[in-house]
Amino acid sequence: MGYQDLRGFLNLLEGKNELVHIKEPVDWDIEIGSISQESIKRGGQAFICENIKDHKDTICKRLTMNYMGNWKRLALAMGMPETTSSGDMVREWRKRHRQLIKPVVVDSGPCKENIVMEKDVDLFQFPVPKLHPGDGGRYALTWHIVVTQDPETDWMNVGTYRGMLLDEKNIGMLLVHVQNWGLHAAKYRERNMKMPVSVALGVDPITTMISGTPYPAGVNEYDVIGAVRGEPVRLVKCETNDLLVPANAEIVMEGELDLDPSSFRLEGPFGEYPGYYSSIDSTPKPVFNVKCITYRNDPIYTSGLIGIGPDLRAADLDYFSAITFSAITWDQLDINRVPGIQDVWFDEDVYGTNVFVSIDKKYYGHAKQVAFAIWSPLSAHYIGKYVVVVDSDIDIHNPKKVWAAIANRTDPLKDIIIIPHTAGGPLDPSVHPDIKMRTGKLGIWNRVLIDATWDDTWEPRPEWGGLNHPPSCLSSERELQLVREKWKLYGFSELM
Numbered sequence: 445m446g447y448q449d450l451r452g453f454l455n456l457l458e459g460k461n462e463l464v465h466i467k468e469p470v471d472w473d474i475e476i477g478s479i480s481q482e483s484i485k486r487g488g489q490a491f492i493c494e495n496i497k498d499h500k501d502t503i504c505k506r507l508t509m510n511y512m513g514n515w516k517r518l519a520l521a522m523g524m525p526e527t528t529s530s531g532d533m534v535r536e537w538r539k540r541h542r543q544l545i546k547p548v549v550v551d552s553g554p555c556k557e558n559i560v561m562e563k564d565v566d567l568f569q570f571p572v573p574k575l576h577p578g579d580g581g582r583y584a585l586t587w588h589i590v591v592t593q594d595p596e597t598d599w600m601n602v603g604t605y606r607g608m609l610l611d612e613k614n615i616g617m618l619l620v621h622v623q624n625w626g627l628h629a630a631k632y633r634e635r636n637m638k639m640p641v642s643v644a645l646g647v648d649p650i651t652t653m654i655s656g657t658p659y660p661a662g663v664n665e666y667d668v669i670g671a672v673r674g675e676p677v678r679l680v681k682c683e684t685n686d687l688l689v690p691a692n693a694e695i696v697m698e699g700e701l702d703l704d705p706s707s708f709r710l711e712g713p714f715g716e717y718p719g720y721y722s723s724i725d726s727t728p729k730p731v732f733n734v735k736c737i738t739y740r741n742d743p744i745y746t747s748g749l750i751g752i753g754p755d756l757r758a759a760d761l762d763y764f765s766a767i768t769f770s771a772i773t774w775d776q777l778d779i780n781r782v783p784g785i786q787d788v789w790f791d792e793d794v795y796g797t798n799v800f801v802s803i804d805k806k807y808y809g810h811a812k813q814v815a816f817a818i819w820s821p822l823s824a825h826y827i828g829k830y831v832v833v834v835d836s837d838i839d840i841h842n843p844k845k846v847w848a849a850i851a852n853r854t855d856p857l858k859d860i861i862i863i864p865h866t867a868g869g870p871l872d873p874s875v876h877p878d879i880k881m882r883t884g885k886l887g888i889w890n891r892v893l894i895d896a897t898w899d900d901t902w903e904p905r906p907e908w909g910g911l912n913h914p915p916s917c918l919s920s921e922r923e924l925q926l927v928r929e930k931w932k933l934y935g936f937s938e939l940m
């Protein structure tokens with residue numbers, strides 16, 4: 445892969461002039477978040493802050509952000525040539541993630557270089573940023589992995605779920621009950637038990653990508669990380685619970701989540717992925733009580749600007765999810781045996797909500813089966829509000845061409861189909877907040893399929909050369925080749 449851990453990846457970026465060391469004093473209060481925002485806007489480099497207000501003499505003095513925020517950095521993260529196209533990354537991801545590789549558990553690792561227990565735990569030793577001005581507080585957990593285990597099986601889940609710093613030992617967490625750790629939490633709640641939780645910050649980029657991707661319930665995501673990295677992940681057991689975390693993580697927080705609503709504390713609001721506050725109130729949320737922290741010498745904290753929205757370019761989360769969501773959604777179509785799929789793409793400017801699929805259309809109603817297969821898994825509650833299906837001559841990595849297909853190949857009355865009242869993303873700003881209360885904190889989505897493929901009920905026509913849709917008016921390859929041969933004779937300087 446060209447790197448083993450976050451430090452190795454940052455070194456790789458540095459060698460490619462993709463990383464800035466910020467030595468200038470910076471404030472954890474909004475300034476770091478604003479640097480991230482401006483860097484995204486300018487298409488700038490990743491950065492690591494090394495002189496953070498209040499953190500000259502704390503355990504942790506450094507924080508990095510934006511290190512997966514363009515296609516080049518993502519290709520480097522996947523160990524591919526820097527110029528690899530997004531479509532090729534999706535295909536490569538699909539190839540790799542099938543060959544699961546079990547992790548190995550090692551006795552110790554860099555994340556155990558320092559251990560702080562119980563009364564000495566002080567989260568203010570870490571440069572936790574307040575990212576957006578309207579956030580309810582400093583967000584300790586935005587760019588990390590959360591590890592939990594099913595109390596009945598050996599299924600250990602890895603997911604990314606946000607957390608706001610409450611005090612020196614506690615973090616308020618957003619627990620959505622249909623997410624995988626929510627499934628675990630329900631079982632602990634039934635048993636009147638607190639849920640053991642470990643969090644790792646500063647893991648390698650592939651681990652971050654898989655943590656933020658909805659692999660199905662029951663999948664041990666460490667096996668998937670091994671598959672994509674092409675080698676087993678090295679894990680260590682936590683000090684205070686049986687959970688396993690990456691041995692080379694920068695920081696590990698161990699503790700438990702109290703699921704009794706009487707223990708909940710106020711969390712939020714937070715600038716969410718669509719770029720808005722879905723609610724401007726803080727609401728009671730479960731608390732992650734940290735009992736132990738282990739960390740590497742001179743650890744690096746990680747954070748991510750999640751709330752981007754239409755005003756900015758895509759951020760780290762958007763780039764990597766475009767790849768991983770496309771890969772798992774393509775798999776989903778295969779699992780449902782929908783034939784003729786040529787490409788699947790979640791445009792990086794809209795995290796999860798819109799998906800484009802190109803097909804070799806094989807039969808009447810083909811596009812509808814594509815949409816229903818995409819909507820079938822539990823994780824689709826926040827994925828695929830709009831599904832656009834096009835013919836395979838349309839480049840779905842170029843949204844303008846998708847718009848052109850919609851313009852030229854749809855009759856809105858029959859080709860735009862709305863499926864009302866399905867489960868929807870809880871953070872979608874177009875969903876009225878009261879609806880989330882009525883649905884047990886999910887949104888309601890009226891989902892849309894736009895079938896922008898040619899209508900296959902039309903009859904072939906001789907004047908269309910036997911096609912059942914109007915033919916292209918462009919010159920053929922044979923005609924173009926003749927022109928290319930004479931290109932210089934025409935006076936053009938070179939072949940483009």
Ligand SMILES: Cc1cc2nc3c(=O)[nH]c(=O)nc-3n(C[C@H](O)[C@H](O)[C@H](O)COP(=O)(O)O)c2cc1C
Nearest residue numbers: 586603604605606618620623624625656657658659
């Ligand atoms: C940076 C980042 C922050 C996220 N924050 C949350 C969150 O606060 N709550 C949530 O339910 N999902 C959040 N997600 C999405 C989940 O990580 C994603 O749905 C993932 O699939 C969850 O893992 P799971 O499928 O094992 O439940 C976030 C993703 C990323 C990359």
